Amino acid sequence: MHFVLYQRDDCALCDHALAMLAAVRAPEFASVWIDDDAALEARYGARVPVLRDERDGRELEWPFDPERLTAFLRHA
Numbered sequence: 091m092h093f094v095l096y097q098r099d100d101c102a103l104c105d106h107a108l109a110m111l112a113a114v115r116a117p118e119f120a121s122v123w124i125d126d127d128a129a130l131e132a133r134y135g136a137r138v139p140v141l142r143d144e145r146d147g148r149e150l151e152w153p154f155d156p157e158r159l160t161a162f163l164r165h166a
Contacts, residue, residue: 091117091118091119091120091144092117092119092143092144092145093116093117093118093119093120093141093142093143093144093163094119094120094121094122094141094142094144095107095108095111095119095120095121095122095139095140095141095142096122096124096130096134096138096139096140096141096142097121097122097123097124097138097139098123098124098125098138099123099125101138101139103138103139103152103153104138104139107139107141107152107154108139110154110155110156110159111141111159113156114156114159114160114163116159116163117163119141124138137151137152138152139152140152141154141159141162143162143165148162148165150162
């Protein structure tokens with residue numbers, strides 16, 4: 091998997107991002123919860139949800155819409 095979605099537990103925005111990923115038929119991705127990881131909390135904190143392409147380090151921060159998400163995924 092090349093994509094990672096950084097998110098929090100009980101995060102309505104994260105749930106919305108997950109629904110959007112499904113709607114645009116995103117490729118398979120890993121989910122990483124930042125809540126119990128101090129380093130990830132420091133890095134992503136209030137920015138979640140964040141979709142990261144591990145191949146080149148690009149990140150798509152919330153808020154994003156289906157068009158921005160699709161463009162991000164196509165760049166891969």
